[in-house]
Amino acid sequence: MTPGSFEYHRPQSVDEAVALLGQYGDEGKVLAGGHSLVPMMKLRLAAPSHLIDINGIDDLKGIAEDGGEIVIGAGTTQAEVLASDLLAESCPILPEAAALIADPQVRNCGTVGGNCANGDPGNDYPAIMIALGASYTLRSADGERQVVAADFYEGVYATAIEDNELMIAVRIPTHADGAGMSYRKIKRKVGDYAIAAAAVTLSMDGGKCASATVALTNVADTAVLSAAAADALVGSAVDDKAIDAAAEKAMADSDPAEDLRGPVEYRRAMAGEMTRRAIREALARAGGS
């Protein structure tokens, strides 16, 4: 349980970090909070020769509103999300979900960017970012690009990010007034990844669901966007029947593996149950009942 040897770099600016990433390619790894990467290094599942620590880069920190979008610097810690008044006001699902991630020690170091860039299906933020319609700002020496969260995840630890790219920020469209959102997660204990979890946003118009998104955590190789579950809600009064239909769709879209959290049947059922609970909570917050 000790990592192999590596060289340690601590760039002070994004440009410097991006240059190092360009230089070392797949030999290098970004070190943010270290709470996913270091455990993998200790198990020697990851053995980067160069660690590029981005904790000294102030430009990667902070939460701000910018023309209809909330911008969260990739280096912002999960604890900072939990404490943000801005987010509590405009995107409460993020601080609420932060409280369900790990424990205070982890959240004090673990970052939003690390959580989103890691590519572990157990991470909580990817499904939420997908449900929120967020996108990620990625920068390399060649320039900057924007990737929609829903397109970012390709498989277990496989994402759209290139070896030479740094995630700079997460951009989240501010949601129309009246949209309700909720994240419901079932886990075995504090510090555990989800048995299953569901992120839901929905808005109501004249007693009918005007728009909805449903995304799931840890029930497939990547976070899952369940368009079918959302479709089951849109246009309905979000009554029990519609909620059950959405839950059924979410279950159908999930493809969990059996592990110590439970057999496939259970984890799929929990994807449905968390979807139900998240819909009910989002509905209440959207002014429905």
Added chain:
Amino acid sequence: MSDAKEMTLEEREATLSGIGTARKRKEDARFIRGQGNYVDDIKLPGMLHGDFVRSQHAHALIKSIDASKALEVPGVLAVITAKDLEPLALHWMPTLAGDVAAVLADKKVHYQNQEIAFVVAVDRYAAADGVQEVVVEYEALPALIDPLTALDDDAPIIRDDVADNDEVGQGKRRHPNHIFEWEVGDAAATDAAFEAAEVTIAEDILYPRCHPSPIETCGCVASMDGVNGKLTVYGTFQAPHVIRTVVSLITGLAESSIRIVSPDIGGGFGNKVGAYPGYICAAAASIVTGHPVKWIESRIDNLSATAFARDYHMVGELAADKDGKITAIRAKVVADHGAFNTHAQPMKWPAGLFNIVTGSYDIPVGHVKVDGVYTNKAPGGVAYRCSFRVTEAAYLIERMIDVLAQKLDIDKAEIRKRNFVQPDQFPYNSCLGWEYDSGDYPTALEQALAAVDYEGLKKEQAEKREAGELMGIGISTFTEIVGAGPTRNCDIVGLGMFDSCEIRVHPTGSAIARLGTKATGQGHETTFAQIIATELGIPSDDIAIEEGDTDTAPYGLGTYGSRSTPVAGAAAARAARKIRDKAKKIAAHVLEVAEDDLEWEVDRFKVPGSDVQMTMKEIAMAAYSNVPDGMEHGLETVDYYDPPNFTYPFGAYICVVDIDRFTGDVAVRKFYALDDCGTRINPMVIDGQVHGGLAEAYGIALGQEIVYDDTGNVLGASLMDYFLPTAVETPEWETDFTVTPSPHHPIGAKGVGESPNVGGVPAFANAIVDAFAHHGVTHMRMPHTQWRVWQTLNELGLNK
């Protein structure tokens, strides 16, 4: 001759902080400041580090081991394999259970993560780098994982080394995978009672494989002094003296040339009683290299390769009349001991004290049979915070009496009352051979029922059931047998299970006491000082307690099985009394009165009705300056205590749960724990022990299991998966007590550290099953994880 005339008797007593005082734990000052001194804190000059190459397979032949690449890794000095240990006869070691265990895999591996080679390097990083480079070529063999198939004709043979032996240290056996068969009770009379019974019940009850998982893993620093030939080993040893003897037997070194030191230990729970390959390899590496060698286990190593607990596959049966009075008990067990028989319990009892399975109940006749078997899993079967196999027994009887209650539709508290051994039956001889020392079970249960408003809970439960909600009430009225033990029938590798205390009172009236036990978190430095304080009249703050260094402490068998207070605590009281006897002679001499004129009063000897008196402090000085003719100077003694019997702590626990019928989540709403451990030395320490033990019981009942797949891969051997509850999950505890002293213990104390684990597990399990009782459910397999509970909900269609 006194300096404290102004103090009242009560004040003088309070100054002592003796027995019964909620004295703050003396060891906490260093622990909460991070100033403890654990094995991994020990750094010796020139110290090297060792790490293991471990088996990927559960069962395989080793075709070759190639260490050449590893030896090229910078910092790697040596790679030791079984071949290297063989000339020293160190490649196998005797176990505490009469078997042998491989130190390094010799021609084959028997379980995943078994030790194959020991890489020695300048630091632990280099050692780990070296481990990566050792190439082992295997020829895989079919693995035997399910113990219920171990004795099949076509079962793979696990232990080629003993395949032809007709015994492996614990009596005759009947199959190469068989370790022992152990029977107790009257089979014929039990059969007859079952034949004649009005009702009988039977249930398959598995106590799954769990792990003691102390926060500090195992480790050691071995240091061979090449000049004076002395081997010092600092290590995580719950029983340092036993380790010294075993090391001496294995290495041929004289015990005087071996010093075993247990520094602070971060929890043991039975995991740190036995000897592990790491200890032997570190010692061998130190002898070979001339440097101290440290070996510290990783969490995964600890969970997957060191001593596990339980894995008891039980079938329990009860016979009863239609009023629920039990007439007979039968239990058949297949005990999975893993690949080597390394459990640590008294040699004569291969199934430990499992025949305490009659519990708190007056059962006229019974029969128990246990078969121990080998499987391709890590060895162990240790007593995880319990006296040997007592937790299995308590779980079985406490579950079965509930099954019987449900069958007869009798209230679960009521059926216990109908079967309790009554207070006037003590000392009580059980049908399976134990003599229970003392107890008052009905009083304890009544107090518990009143405290939780049992009738109110039952009413609420009935209403909840009407409404389709699931609420369960679990009762556990357990009895333990602890404090091994009487040397006439308790030994480990031939060593009688006595324990010891040596006390030395210094001239100015403070003292040091050394004991043969070794605290791993129990607070011995606090509580043993309190016993001596009361017995000697010296404030407990002035009494230093030392354990764990075999060069200084008197020989003892160590700490496990709740034996420290029943055995070493008794030795402490008796040693103090011997000192007091001598002190009396000195006082009589100095005061120029007859010894018989003196009476003991809190902290002094006194001629009653006069002010002729001498405090212990004054006597201490006299012991070094003014002793009677013919008396030796000094005030010190040692006591080796051989207990006449075990002690039998008991309790009444009640647990209330609510179950989320859609997710299987179990919420523990209430947990009430009444413990009777006889005389209470320190109520605060008792509460701490009960809280900790209940947290473990909660973990075991709701989530702890070491799971293997069919090919013997151990799944989830990290704390991400192995369920150690945090403060967030852990329920609130309400503690309570009654006091029924042990009649044979010098201060009446029985031991308490393990009761909450033993009694807690069935309380949780019973509550969860009770939530489903109205649907005809009599038993559910532990651990009661969310998914298992959900499966029951799903089968019953309750999650719709």
